[in-house]
Amino acid sequence: MMKQLGITLGALVVALSTGPAMAETKLTIATVNNNDMIVMQKLSKTFEAAHPDIKLNWVTLEENVLRQRLTTDIATHGGQYDVMTIGLFEAPLWGKQDWLVPFTNVPADYKLDDVLQSVRDGLSVNGKLYALPFYAESQMTFYRKDLFEKAGLTMPDQPTWAQIGDFAKAINDPTHGVYGVCLRGKPGWGENMGQISPVVNSYGGRWFDMDWKAQLDKPAWKDALTTYVTLLKDYGPPGAAANGYNETLALFASGKCGMWVDATVSAGFLTNPKESKVADKVGYAHPPVGKFDKGNHYLWAWALAVPTSSKAPEAAKSFVYWATSPEYIALVAKENGWASVPPGTRKSTYDNKAYLDAAPFAPLTLATIETANMHDSTQEKVPYTGISFVGIPEFQNIGTAVGQTFSAVIAGQKTIDQGLAEAQATTERAIRQAGYPKP
Missing domain, CATH: 3.40.190.10 (Periplasmic binding protein-like II)
Known part of the structure; x- marks a missing residue:
């Protein structure tokens, strides 16, 4: 009896010392094989360190293949992906179909008003924002x-x-x-x-x-x-x-x-x-x-969206907020230099002297984005x-x-x-x- 009790108490001590096990959430992110997205994947270890309960699984595809797979998955509600890399073409069409989770009640520290209006408009339908821009371009x-x-x-x-x-x-x-x-x-x-x-x-x-x-x-x-x-x-x-x-x-x-x-x-x-x-x-x-x-x-943005078929929409949105935030831009600048940060999304980037000094192309980029109608x-x-x-x-x-x-x-x-x-x-x-x- 004492031996049995000893085993039980020992197991209890071990369980208490290790604390409750966290349920791990796995997010599958589908993205295009462009240089900026490869950088995002590399730096995502910072996100995982801050969110130890979230594990990221990356599916990186050539542009045409990505579009085919995402279109098939979202139209059939396949649920293969939690975060999709889409653009100004897909966001309004898929948002109108209620295939995407809208970004409502955006956290104040995300500074949504800092995101260029033309880009936000292109990712919205009837005033609802269905994706957040990773970078924008003309x-x-x-x-x-x-x-x-x-x-x-x-x-x-x-x-x-x-x-x-x-x-x-x-x-x-x-x-x-x-x-x-x-x-x-x-x-x-x-x-x-x-x-x-x-x-x-x-x-x-x-x-x-x-x-x-x-x-x-x-x-x-x-x-x-x-x-x-x-x-x-x-x-x-x-x-x-x-x-x-x-x-x-x-x-x-x-x-x-x-x-x-x-x-x-x-x-x-x-x-x-x-x-x-x-x-x-x-x-x-x-x-x-x-x-x-x-x-x-043209005007284009590669943006991150969360399909309604995602099994973990809140965790997926937390990743999207991180990858499109001012903090992420600063992280890229720290790792790769200011000239390499994702362009075309935030006014604060173009108000930043360090960026303007490092990126002689910045004023032209902004001008072409703002004049593309x-x-x-x-x-x-x-x-x-x-x-x-x-x-x-x-x-x-x-x-x-x-x-x-x-x-x-x-x-x-x-x-x-x-x-x-x-x-x-x-x-x-x-x-x-x-x-x-x-x-």
């Missing part, structure tokens, strides 16, 4: 100052696409592994079409007229696509049809591109000597215009919102299909006229099957 023209100086060229603050062609010809030097210009060719509504659509806007084009009739057979589309394809054909790197964001970023950072028109978020990476061989040689200008400056640059980006009226995309659910399939066709044009497998005819037919068929114009 577009800019990156160029090699050393190559321009050698060729006796001056990049204007606001170049035209015609000037980009002239510059590309002057600095193109493929025998030494330097190409005049790099642009995305990889198919995808957020890959090559995310870059081509603003070019179309700047030549006076649009995806649809007010009756939802496809407009890809109009002269503005031919002008834009001819400009884009000719630049890559004559002065671009080999295999451009397969190059997406990450590939073109790597090309420029390794010194193989004389110019690159793409996301403003790239500037921090390109000015980091640990990541970029041309860190001290990069110049910045506004994104080019064709015939008009309206709609020539998703509700007025075309010369003629349109029934949709968006600059680089059409804000309807069907555009994921339409944009990707058209992107595949245009990638084939870039690869030389189709002519420009063939590509436009095929894209027009694809878009007409998809929009008709979807029942547009809707009553």
Whole structure:
């Protein structure tokens, strides 16, 4: 009896000394394989240290794959993910469907009013915020100052696409592994079409007229696509049809591109000597215009959202608050330097002298974000919102299909006229099957 009691008391002493066991919450976070998200994953050990009861599981995917998996999971209420990396396209559409947990009663120390209004608006529906921005971006023209100086060229603050062609010809030097210009060719509504659509806007084009009739057979589309394809054909790197964001970023950072028109978020990476061989040689200008400056640059944000299918929505929201907070920005600055912090989300970042001193591109980034108008980006009226995309659910399939066709044009497998005819037919068929114009 005493022996039995001794065992019981011993077990009790051990149990009391170790305290109650905490139930561990596992959060699965799906994100894109961009540099800033990889940094977030690395620094997330700080969050786990402060939340020992939460364990983070990361699913990091290429952009097109991420979008496919998240769309399937959220539409079927699959519940595979607790935190999703989405953007200005998905947040309002999915929020309207009640597929996302709204961010209400945001903690005061998060300083929500510090988040740029244009970005908040893009992530909201009917006054409800459905995602918080990790970083926001527009577009800019990156160029090699050393190559321009050698060729006796001056990049204007606001170049035209015609000037980009002239510059590309002057600095193109493929025998030494330097190409005049790099642009995305990889198919995808957020890959090559995310870059081509603003070019179309700047030549006076649009995806649809007010009756939802496809407009890809109009002269503005031919002008834009001819400009884009000719630049890559004559002065671009080999295999451009397969190059997406990450590939073109790597090309420029390794010194193989004389110019690159793409996301403003790239500037921090390109000015980091640990990541970029041309860190001290990069110049910045506004994104080019064709015939008009309206709609020539997009607005995008990679944001973090919590699906209603999450089994741990409160824990998921606590992670989202951390990863998009002023404290996280300061943590990145401490670890990687101010030039590398996630840009485009908070006014306080652009009021910070340390950031402005470290990031010569900051004023241009902010200017392009603040002047990108998703509700007025075309010369003629349109029934949709968006600059680089059409804000309807069907555009994921339409944009990707058209992107595949245009990638084939870039690869030389189709002519420009063939590509436009095929894209027009694809878009007409998809929009008709979807029942547009809707009553």
